[in-house]
Amino acid sequence: MRSKGGSLDPADYVFSHDLRVRFAETDAMGIVHHAAYLPYLEEARVEYLRAVDHPYQTLQAEGTDIAVLEASVRYLRALRFDDLVRVHLVSCNATRTTFELDYLLTVDGVPCSTAFTAHACVNDRGRPVRLPEWLAGLATRPSTHR
Amino acid sequence: MRSKGGSLDPADYVFSHDLRVRFAETDAMGIVHHAAYLPYLEEARVEYLRAVDHPYQTLQAEGTDIAVLEASVRYLRALRFDDLVRVHLVSCNATRTTFELDYLLTVDGVPCSTAFTAHACVNDRGRPVRLPEWLAGLATRPSTHR
Amino acid sequence: MRSKGGSLDPADYVFSHDLRVRFAETDAMGIVHHAAYLPYLEEARVEYLRAVDHPYQTLQAEGTDIAVLEASVRYLRALRFDDLVRVHLVSCNATRTTFELDYLLTVDGVPCSTAFTAHACVNDRGRPVRLPEWLAGLATRPSTHR
Amino acid sequence: MRSKGGSLDPADYVFSHDLRVRFAETDAMGIVHHAAYLPYLEEARVEYLRAVDHPYQTLQAEGTDIAVLEASVRYLRALRFDDLVRVHLVSCNATRTTFELDYLLTVDGVPCSTAFTAHACVNDRGRPVRLPEWLAGLATRPSTHR
Numbered sequence: 001m002r003s004k005g006g007s008l009d010p011a012d013y014v015f016s017h018d019l020r021v022r023f024a025e026t027d028a029m030g031i032v033h034h035a036a037y038l039p040y041l042e043e044a045r046v047e048y049l050r051a052v053d054h055p056y057q058t059l060q061a062e063g064t065d066i067a068v069l070e071a072s073v074r075y076l077r078a079l080r081f082d083d084l085v086r087v088h089l090v091s092c093n094a095t096r097t098t099f100e101l102d103y104l105l106t107v108d109g110v111p112c113s114t115a116f117t118a119h120a121c122v123n124d125r126g127r128p129v130r131l132p133e134w135l136a137g138l139a140t141r142p143s144t145h146r
Numbered sequence: 147m148r149s150k151g152g153s154l155d156p157a158d159y160v161f162s163h164d165l166r167v168r169f170a171e172t173d174a175m176g177i178v179h180h181a182a183y184l185p186y187l188e189e190a191r192v193e194y195l196r197a198v199d200h201p202y203q204t205l206q207a208e209g210t211d212i213a214v215l216e217a218s219v220r221y222l223r224a225l226r227f228d229d230l231v232r233v234h235l236v237s238c239n240a241t242r243t244t245f246e247l248d249y250l251l252t253v254d255g256v257p258c259s260t261a262f263t264a265h266a267c268v269n270d271r272g273r274p275v276r277l278p279e280w281l282a283g284l285a286t287r288p289s290t291h292r
Numbered sequence: 293m294r295s296k297g298g299s300l301d302p303a304d305y306v307f308s309h310d311l312r313v314r315f316a317e318t319d320a321m322g323i324v325h326h327a328a329y330l331p332y333l334e335e336a337r338v339e340y341l342r343a344v345d346h347p348y349q350t351l352q353a354e355g356t357d358i359a360v361l362e363a364s365v366r367y368l369r370a371l372r373f374d375d376l377v378r379v380h381l382v383s384c385n386a387t388r389t390t391f392e393l394d395y396l397l398t399v400d401g402v403p404c405s406t407a408f409t410a411h412a413c414v415n416d417r418g419r420p421v422r423l424p425e426w427l428a429g430l431a432t433r434p435s436t437h438r
Numbered sequence: 439m440r441s442k443g444g445s446l447d448p449a450d451y452v453f454s455h456d457l458r459v460r461f462a463e464t465d466a467m468g469i470v471h472h473a474a475y476l477p478y479l480e481e482a483r484v485e486y487l488r489a490v491d492h493p494y495q496t497l498q499a500e501g502t503d504i505a506v507l508e509a510s511v512r513y514l515r516a517l518r519f520d521d522l523v524r525v526h527l528v529s530c531n532a533t534r535t536t537f538e539l540d541y542l543l544t545v546d547g548v549p550c551s552t553a554f555t556a557h558a559c560v561n562d563r564g565r566p567v568r569l570p571e572w573l574a575g576l577a578t579r580p581s582t583h584r
Contacts, residue, residue, distance in 0.1 A: 023484065023494075024179050024477035028172035028227055034360040035170055035330035039462035042327075046461065046520070056461075057520055068326040072364035078418070081174055082484070082495055126370070169338065169348075170331035180506040181480075184473035185316035192315065192374070202315075203374055214472040218510035224564070228338070228349055272516070316471050320464035320519055327462055373466055 005074045006102045006114035006145035013088035013104055014140060015051060017044040021083045031078035038071055041103055041115055044087035054134055063124050064132070069098065070118040072145065077112040079105070085112070094139035097121060097128045102145050116145035151220045152248045152260035152291035159234035159250055160286060161197060163190040167229045177224035184217055187249055187261055190233035200280055209270050210278070215244065216264040218291065223258040225251070231258070240285035243267060243274045248291050262291035297366045298394045298406035298437035305380035305396055306432060307343060309336040313375045323370035330363055333395055333407055336379035346426055355416050356424070361390065362410040364437065369404040371397070377404070386431035389413060389420045394437050408437035443512040444540045444552035444583035451526035451542055452578060453489060455482040459521045469516035476509055479541055479553055482525035492572055501562050502570070507536065508556040510583065515550040517543070523550070532577035535559060535566045540583050554583035 010016070025036035045066075049056050059066065079085060088104040103115040123129050156162070171182035191212075195202050205212065225231060234250040249261040269275050302308070317328035337358075341348050351358065371377060380396040395407040415421050448454070463474035483504075487494050497504065517523060526542040541553040561567050 020481075022477050022481050023173060024181055024480055026174035027169060028174070028176045029357055029359075030174045033170050034363055035327050035334075038327035038330070039460050042462055043458075043460050055520075065321060067321075068367055070364070070366045071326055072362070074362045075360055082493075166335075168331050168335050170334055175503055175505075180509055181473050181476035184476070185314050188316055188473075189312075189314050201374075211467060213467075214513055216510070216512045217472055218508070220508045221506055228347075315465060316473055318466035319461060320466070320468045322466045325462050 006104060006116060006143070008104060008111040008114070010088050010104060010106065012144070013090045013102070015044075015048045015090070016086050016088045017047040018084060018086050019043060021079055021081055021085060023081050026081050031080055034073065034075060037073050037105070037113060037115065040085065040087055040105070041071070041089075041101075041117060044089050044103065045101065045117075048089055052134070052138065054132075059132075064129060065122050065124070067120045067122045067126070068117060069120055071115070072117075073113060073115040075113055077110065079107065079112055083107045090140060091138035092141055092143040094131060094136040096130055099131060099135060099139060100143050102143050114145060116143055152250060152262060152289070154250060154257040154260070156234050156250060156252065158290070159236045159248070161190075161194045161236070162232050162234045163193040164230060164232050165189060167225055167227055167231060169227050172227050177226055180219065180221060183219050183251070183259060183261065186231065186233055186251065187217070187235075187247075187263060190235050190249065191247065191263075194235055198280070198284065200278075205278075210275060211268050211270070213266050213268045213272070214263060215266055217261070218263075219259060219261040221259055223256065225253065225258055229253045236286055237284035238287055238289040240277060240282040242276055245277060245281060245285060246289050248289050260291060262289060298396060298408060298435070300396060300403040300406070302380050302396060302398065304436070305382045305394070307336075307340045307382070308378050308380045309339040310376060310378050311335060313371055313373055313377060315373050318373050323372055326365065326367060329365050329397070329405060329407065332377065332379055332397070333363070333381075333393075333409060336381050336395065337393065337409075340381055344426070344430065346424075351424075356421060357414050357416070359412050359414045359418070360409060361412055363407070364409075365405060365407040367405055369402065371399065371404055375399045382432060383430035384433055384435040386423060386428040388422055391423060391427060391431060392435050394435050406437060408435060444542060444554060444581070446542065446549040446552070448526050448542060448544065450582070451528040451540070453482075453486045453528070454524050454526045455485040456522060456524050457481060459517055459519055459523060461519050464519050469518055472511065472513060475511050475543070475551060475553065478523065478525055478543065479509070479527075479539075479555060482527050482541065483539065483555075486527055490572070490576065492570075497570075502567060503560050503562070505558050505560045505564070506555060507558055509553070510555075511551060511553040513551055515548065517545065517550055521545045528578060529576035530579055530581040532569060532574040534568055537569060537573060537577060538581050540581050552583060554581060
């Protein structure tokens, strides 16, 4: 079924953030509900921006928001309550107004999921604006998620 | 343990709204996660305001928001995936700037939960404002939840 | 950026389900949070199975669960609190053990989002099992989401 | 309106856990949605059990689950995106089969919320079972939340 998606090698990512699965994120199949992954990606994005010294709130203070244009997740191995999840990410494919991120989620080094999000910078009326240079400059390689 | 909480008799409530449990709202115990009840109460509040011809968005258009001051839920019987839940509610105890609601959740007529929320009307800077008369007028009895 | 994704024409879908946006599903950008779309798709899937007389709980009673292998959403126009969202869906590309669904979300007939999910039937130990014939038979066309 | 609720003095609590507000947890009022607090309390409970060397998963492995009987939250000051929240907690009022917890949420030392949860230990069929001695022994004082 389709392409195999993003790289399973943590070395292909430039940043990682650890988080622990909450019980509230599980579902009646005993595993993390598939919708709960998107806030994990978002939390990792926020920590990535902080790590590169451009916290999201600074962007917002400058009147720029980061809109989500697309999100895609492949579920390879279930995550479970209390798992310590490492979210690896890398910035890809920046254009004048958009950028993309690839993600790999691992537990104890075992790949559990890959994901991809595409974003646009928008002003406070939701209109696309040019990416700040530092943000465009984060893109290090094309996305491999598709 | 403490008082027995709100009335289990649907006749003590003035409005009801039906909703169906989503799979996303269950947890690894196989039942609806306890945090998922609060959006159920909120959905019922929104439908109640619509039913009394004061939809929430009209309030917002007038610059008034309804803040949550307190929320309390008693879990009597588990809700499960695909259950059709009837949320009964009644407005209680309005003051100049606050009002309260009591709730009863039933499935097939069987009480599963009671709940209570307290609210204030606030302006767009989050400052308390006087309740609109129609809203104060909805309060029909003291809360029995505690 | 990439392909344009799924069809924006409701006539390309075979089923639709209406739901109303909850306040709890909005975020501080004033719109529906992007993670909230996945439970919308799930709710539509559950109603689709009910509509074709194979409710999800019957599947579960037969020891079969439907796992999510992949989910992908394109966000075209923001959804907002209290919007009445129509989720259109169509089953695509069944294999021996997997099937896919394409989705279109509209508000007042205006396309707001397209989405795609891929699924496998699994037994109660999470192992892939052959799709029931009726489920494989629902697939009416290839996915256009990518 | 009613009693003022739980103690605002961190010294009245025995354990604290820090977490950061996710963007996904905010709502269109620009603050953390009131339902998002319950998973914060749950996360703190899980870390508390880990800190006293009885991780939740050990309980589960012994066939015991912790059901939520009641949850109550008072919202004093809004939490916002990216806030670093300290959840203070203390165990209260254990009986043969139930126990309670009081909580205080602070940001930069400023009280933002108090909360209370009541729990029962149940077996894998959901029937109440006697509290393990270590769990009953954690209760250090009566609840002050009401």
